[in-house]
Amino acid sequence: AQSVTQPDARVTVSEGASLQLRCKYSYFGTPYLFWYVQYPRQGLQLLLKYYPGDPVVQGVNGFEAEFSKSNSSFHLRKASVHWSDWAVYFCAVSGNMGYKLTFGTGTSLLVDP
Amino acid sequence: DMKVTQMPRYLIKRMGENVLLECGQDMSHETMYWYRQDPGLGLQLIYISYDVDSNSEGDIPKGYRVSRKKREHFSLILDSAKTNQTSVYFCASRPNRGRDTQYFGPGTRLLVL
Numbered sequence: 001a002q003s004v005t006q007p008d009a010r011v012t013v014s015e016g017a018s019l020q021l022r023c024k025y026s027y028f029g030t031p032y033l034f035w036y037v038q039y040p041r042q043g044l045q046l047l048l049k050y051y052p053g054d055p056v057v058q059g060v061n062g063f064e065a066e067f068s069k070s071n072s073s074f075h076l077r078k079a080s081v082h083w084s085d086w087a088v089y090f091c092a093v094s095g096n097m098g099y100k101l102t103f104g105t106g107t108s109l110l111v112d113p
Numbered sequence: 114d115m116k117v118t119q120m121p122r123y124l125i126k127r128m129g130e131n132v133l134l135e136c137g138q139d140m141s142h143e144t145m146y147w148y149r150q151d152p153g154l155g156l157q158l159i160y161i162s163y164d165v166d167s168n169s170e171g172d173i174p175k176g177y178r179v180s181r182k183k184r185e186h187f188s189l190i191l192d193s194a195k196t197n198q199t200s201v202y203f204c205a206s207r208p209n210r211g212r213d214t215q216y217f218g219p220g221t222r223l224l225v226l
Contacts, residue, residue, distance in 0.1 A: 034214060036217075041219075041220075042219055042220075043117070043203055043205075043217035043218050043219045043220055044156075044203070044205075044217040045217070046214050046215075046216075049214055090155060090156070099144065099161075100158065100161065100171075101156075101158075101215065103155040103156040103157075104155055105153055105154060105155040106155055
């Protein structure tokens with residue numbers, strides 16, 4: 001069965017600092033991986049997605065993620081965090097291009113001004 | 114602009130009452146989903162609908178049923194609601210073509226007393 005682990009329930013960074021949110025997946029076969037963001041009282045919005053190909057994927061608002069098959073990871077990065085990035089971030093895995101997503105438990109990002 | 118809508122946004126019911134949550138999308142997407150989101154658990158898939166009258170159980174279907182009579186509408190029904198069904202419910206939709214992803218609605222907060 002597919003699964004996703006986000007080991008950090010909460011991450012705090014200073015505005016302007018760099019960010020990495022961790023995601024480890026378990027999937028037997030070729031995974032399709034996603035990062036979604038949830039702003040307060042809103043639904044989930046897609047940040048970026050990985051389909052087999054270039055392991056580094058660029059997303060919206062300066063986010064990027066890197067797929068590593070050897071580490072079973074898909075970590076999210078941003079070079080300089082803005083206060084508006086304060087949100088909950090979810091990593092998800094699918095085996096069929098996104099028809100059925102399995103989500104991690106999410107990481108709350110807090111931004112210190 | 115692609116949009117998934119959910120009604121109502123907030124709902125309070127007593128245990129044993131019936132609950133109807135509505136979801137609509139204006140993108141003619143074939144596939145639609147119902148999830149629930151609970152603290153520390155991420156999103157859990159309740160049901161998938163691949164098109165009109167073509168529904169499939171997700172990971173936690175017990176206590177729920179769905180109805181899809183038109184492509185643009187997908188309903189979640191709780192017959193005799195229970196207190197442990199208090200949650201935030203999200204609807205999503207996805208086209209059946211290519212490498213697209215799921216689009217989420219804003220959510221419905223349900224409190225069962």
